[in-house]
Amino acid sequence: MLKRIKMVIVGTMATAMLCTNVYGYSNDFSHRSNVSFIEIIGNILGIGQTVETKDADHDFSMYDDIYYYEPENLSRYTKFSSKNPDIAPEDVIWLVNANLDRDFYTKSEKIKDTETMPLLVNKYNYLPSNYVPENLVYIEDDKQATAETAEAFKEMKENAEAEGIEINVVSAYRSIDYQKDLYKSYLKTDSKKVVDTYSARAGYSEHHTGRALDLASDDWDMDNFGDTEAGEWVRKNAWKYGFIVRYTEENKNITGYKSEPWHITYVGDEAAEIMHTKDIKSLEEYVEKYVKHKPLDYNNVNTETIEIENN
Structure with a gap:
């Protein structure tokens, strides 16, 4: 036969x-x-x-x-x-x-292609010291983000408001010098080991990209955002607008940061949808499986x- x-x-x-x-x-x-x-x-x-x-x-x-x-x-x-x-x-x-067999901040590499989408900035990948996004625009008051991030957030904010949910931007783009000073200020009260769990070192922050936003509800209390109705709405709906909640309790061993339900990152519609539908927990995993390979x-x-x- x-x-x-x-x-x-x-x-x-x-x-x-x-x-x-x-x-x-x-x-x-x-x-x-x-x-x-x-x-x-x-x-x-x-x-x-x-x-x-x-x-x-x-x-x-x-x-x-x-x-x-x-x-x-x-x-x-x-x-x-x-x-x-x-x-x-x-x-x-x-x-x-993704180098997660190594300690954080060891054998870190400078990011060469800073225009790629999504852009992975973490404790193994840092931005050049002179890096500034080219297309920064004002998003709320004096805060800045990349044009595509601002546009996506505007749509998300409008749709949230239509459902009676208020979300506000507390922090967006940060320069490398600003982050350096911020990190140093935290060292006055906490050890370096502790600070590394909640603040990025200069050059290693997603906020440098102009694609990361820290949010708060109508009370402007960022720390309790995850427990608010707005925080729940963002957790369920951010992916529809190309955002992910970047630092979660589930992926803290991968990112090296404690849970930050207020921190969202613009990764684009395709990446956000794939991560949502395939239940990919971290940007690190997505980049390895859908960008590098x-x-x-x-x-x-x-x-x-x-x-x-x-x-």
Whole structure:
């Protein structure tokens, strides 16, 4: 019996689509991280292949089918996984790629493309000392943000007000010099370790980008914003306008900051929607999976039909 199988190949990811029924099945099979493509097909067609799962100690060289796998990070994957055995291999990979196996502010890199959207500024990626966004506009009173951020916030604010919700901007763009002075002022009362949990060092703040906004409700109390009706509204609706709540209780181990329900970041409509629909908890994860690496794209693939003889 002759079986025809079409293989769709993109990089190291392979997807096999059975074009005719095989023993009563007509399914799509994806080459996932625990079973190889050949093992799956061999098992179904009865040609002597055995399906085996990967060892519990995770030999990460066997996970190179994950599209965001980076071979040069193999030893780091293994080391990080051994220290964090409860983290799934696919999460280990993007976490290490994002440098989260390293201490904050170690081996940080200067951001080269400051115009990219979304722009990831965190404790591993800092902006040039002379960086100033080119398209700053006034958003509320004397506060500034990029034009697209201001436009998106204006729409969000108007729609919130239509529902009886008031949201106001407390802080927006900050210069690097301003952030340096702010950080120093906090050091007068708290240790550096504590300050790092609630304030960015100069050059490492999202506020430098003009895309981050700190919000408050009608009482202008930013610290309690998360407990207000306005805070709840923003949490549920910000993504519809291209914003994300950047620092949450869920992602504090990734961002290094305590929960800030008042801090929203403009990432654009596409990124915000993907993060919402796929329940991506941090911008770090999104950048690794959708900016630095691209998922399987069926609009740009090579196809090949192969034939397997089954007597």
